[in-house]
Amino acid sequence: MKITIETLVNASLAQVWQAWTTPEHITQWNFAIDTWCCPRAENQLVVGGAFNYRMEAKDGSMGFDFCGTYTVVEPQKLIRFNLGDEREVSVAFLPTEQGIKVTETFEAEDENSAEQQRQGWQGILDNFKAHVEAN
Numbered sequence: 001m002k003i004t005i006e007t008l009v010n011a012s013l014a015q016v017w018q019a020w021t022t023p024e025h026i027t028q029w030n031f032a033i034d035t036w037c038c039p040r041a042e043n044q045l046v047v048g049g050a051f052n053y054r055m056e057a058k059d060g061s062m063g064f065d066f067c068g069t070y071t072v073v074e075p076q077k078l079i080r081f082n083l084g085d086e087r088e089v090s091v092a093f094l095p096t097e098q099g100i101k102v103t104e105t106f107e108a109e110d111e112n113s114a115e116q117q118r119q120g121w122q123g124i125l126d127n128f129k130a131h132v133e134a135n
Contacts, residue, residue: 003114005122006103007129008096016093016100017076019132021045029131030066031055032123047073051081085109102128 009016019025026041030053040054049070056063068089072080079091087107094101104125108114 001108001114002105003108003118003121004103004105005118005125006101007125008099008101009129009132010099011132013076013093013095013100015135016102016132019128019135020079020091020093020102025131026053029127030124031127032120035059044070045073045079046070049073 011019019029021043023041023043026043027038030038030041035058036055037058038053038055041051042053043049043051045051047070050067051070052065052067054063055066066083068081068083070079070081071088072078072090076093078093081089083089087109089104089106092101092103094103102125104121106117106121108117112120
């Protein structure tokens with residue numbers, strides 16, 4: 001099953017792309033709720049390149065690495081990657097009159113409900129929007 005989430009960011013395409021792909025920015029938005037953080041991000045944004053974002057609870061009680069390998073990189077347009085468990089994810093960046101529409105589509109995993117996954121990924125995307133619009 002595939003899940004799609006999206007947001008509209010009031011910023012330039014260049015700003016949106018930079019915030020999505022630059023580790024200094026990624027660590028500031030890549031978590032779903034305020035009690036979590038992203039202390040480390042590594043990103044090799046080329047086809048065949050890898051990324052690894054550390055996500056953990058601020059109290060240190062739990063954490064995990066979110067990592068994968070890029071399969072498509074079209075600057076300021078489209079990113080596709082495979083997660084470590086081989087699920088596919090795509091992220092599209094579309095300029096509109098209202099701002100940049102960021103659409104993420106991902107294959108659901110089996111451990112959590114589809115609604116939990118949608119909420120978690122949407123929470124991260126909402127943090128992304130807030131980060132870009134504040135900078």
